[in-house]
Amino acid sequence: MAKDNIPIVSIVGRPNVGKSSLFNRIIGKRQAVVEEEEGTTRDRIEKLIKIRDKDLILVDTGGFLLASGDDIQQLVKIQIKKTITASNALLFVCDGENGLTPLDIELAHLFRRSGKKIILVINKIDNEKRKDIFFDFYQLGLGDPLGISCLHNLGIKELMGKVTDILPEQSCARPQNQQPIKIAVVGRPNVGKSSFLNKVVGEERVIVHEEPGTTRDSVDIYFRKDGLLFLLIDTAGIRHKSKVKKAVDTHSIIRSEAAIDRCDVALLIVDGMEGVTSDDIKVLEYIKEKGRGCVIIVNKWDLVKEIEMSRYEQAILKRVPEAKNYPIEFISAKTGRNALKAFDHVNSIKTSLDLFIDPGTLRDFLKEINPENVRISRRRRRPKFYNMAQTSAFPKEFSVSTDDVRSVTDFHTAFIENRLREKFPFKGVPIKIKYQKRLRKKSRVQTTS
Numbered sequence: 279m280a281k282d283n284i285p286i287v288s289i290v291g292r293p294n295v296g297k298s299s300l301f302n303r304i305i306g307k308r309q310a311v312v313e314e315e316e317g318t319t320r321d322r323i324e325k326l327i328k329i330r331d332k333d334l335i336l337v338d339t340g341g342f343l344l345a346s347g348d349d350i351q352q353l354v355k356i357q358i359k360k361t362i363t364a365s366n367a368l369l370f371v372c373d374g375e376n377g378l379t380p381l382d383i384e385l386a387h388l389f390r391r392s393g394k395k396i397i398l399v400i401n402k403i404d405n406e407k408r409k410d411i412f413f414d415f416y417q418l419g420l421g422d423p424l425g426i427s428c429l430h431n432l433g434i435k436e437l438m439g440k441v442t443d444i445l446p447e448q449s450c451a452r453p454q455n456q457q458p459i460k461i462a463v464v465g466r467p468n469v470g471k472s473s474f475l476n477k478v479v480g481e482e483r484v485i486v487h488e489e490p491g492t493t494r495d496s497v498d499i500y501f502r503k504d505g506l507l508f509l510l511i512d513t514a515g516i517r518h519k520s521k522v523k524k525a526v527d528t529h530s531i532i533r534s535e536a537a538i539d540r541c542d543v544a545l546l547i548v549d550g551m552e553g554v555t556s557d558d559i560k561v562l563e564y565i566k567e568k569g570r571g572c573v574i575i576v577n578k579w580d581l582v583k584e585i586e587m588s589r590y591e592q593a594i595l596k597r598v599p600e601a602k603n604y605p606i607e608f609i610s611a612k613t614g615r616n617a618l619k620a621f622d623h624v625n626s627i628k629t630s631l632d633l634f635i636d637p638g639t640l641r642d643f644l645k646e647i648n649p650e651n652v653r654i655s656r657r658r659r660r661p662k663f664y665n666m667a668q669t670s671a672f673p674k675e676f677s678v679s680t681d682d683v684r685s686v687t688d689f690h691t692a693f694i695e696n697r698l699r700e701k702f703p704f705k706g707v708p709i710k711i712k713y714q715k716r717l718r719k720k721s722r723v724q725t726t727s
Contacts, residue, residue, distance in 0.1 A: 461510050632672070637667050659682060
């Protein structure tokens with residue numbers, strides 16, 4: 279979790295009482311997966327937000343089951359206990375539709391023993407009749423319950439007022455001018471994304487289990503290295519649509535793609551034992567389409583035998599020629615070998631993403647490389663190239679003017695991109711090149727990409 283004296287408020291309670299719905303309602307968007315299936319939320323999800331000029335980290339947790347023989351539920355329980363320990367206050371959510379349960383009573387005892395400030399929240403209070411059940415909840419010994427409805431947005435503002443009232447004034451200052459570098463950890467299910475993230479942050483922050491698809495939500499974690507602030511986003515495994523069986527998996531994949539959309543750099547985790555698969559290639563294509571930086575990480579290298587890194591890397595490049603544009607690192611999330619090396623590339627990639635090249639430099643560059651000399655079929659017309667300009671820094675896009683857009687071939691595009699990468703620090707950064715017909719009086723503009 280992020281430190282810097284920012285208070286932490288965690289949403290806790292038994293399964294399926296509306297904790298994720300409350301989290302989504304407070305932050306103003308759907309980030310946590312919400313499904314009727316019990317136990318949908320497994321990892322804790324955190325978000326740095328501001329309420330009434332106070333900064334806080336809001337945390338959504340999995341449903342707490344005191345007695346469960348399920349391995350994953352035991353790991354969920356460990357995560358929740360760690361969260362409670364780190365929290366300044368708890369929002370204890372109960373279900374106003376089903377009323378007080380024995381599990382609510384047991385959890386109230388557990389939460390009181392933590393010594394944390396607790397606000398008792400009764401969800402699903404959609405009408406006056408349901409307010410009659412409030413008296414049952416007084417026996418929890420947690421003071422006056424607050425009735426809300428996440429579905430109808432009732433009582434949320436009053437709840438936020440109570441939250442800010444109990445937070446310490448001296449803990450509400452966010453460090454100025456600290457925008458984190460956002461990193462999405464992506465890949466297929468069970469390739470070691472969560473193990474990698476846990477090794478990087480130095481704690482069991484995300485649930486790791488041999489069952490594929492353990493991570494369902496996109497999990498945000500703030501992390502510092504070498505004085506830089508990073509926002510790590512652990513994602514559910516992205517798989518082919520034909521392999522998706524449950525609605526919760528569909529939501530998870532949507533969130534994984536959304537994590538790529540909002541990141542600066544994606545760390546694509548590949549299973550070293552299986553090699554690059556068609557699903558891995560699809561993820562890389564999505565990263566390129568969105569113009570995000572990328573580092574390819576080959577995990578489980580401790581299990582790979584009888585092949586050198588150089589030969590393995592050549593095999594990747596043969597399967598995915600596009601991979602030559604991205605750094606490739608070989609790691610073992612299990613042993614920690616080289617786990618932090620990816621971050622040596624992240625900062626330089628972020629700097630390259632922000633780079634904007636002035637028009638004069640690009641005009642001289644185009645004249646210097648002279649793409650008109652690229653070898654093409656004798657039967658094709660050779661286009662002339664006049665000017666070049668950068669039209670976008672993020673994603674990295676360039677526009678080249680020519681006398682005939684239709685005559686431009688993939689060979690010309692590859693030539694210009696390769697020379698760009700040789701001249702400027704664009705390793706790990708996707709490049710898009712578009713062509714525009716040179717403007718003349720009474721002429722139309724043609725574009726292609």
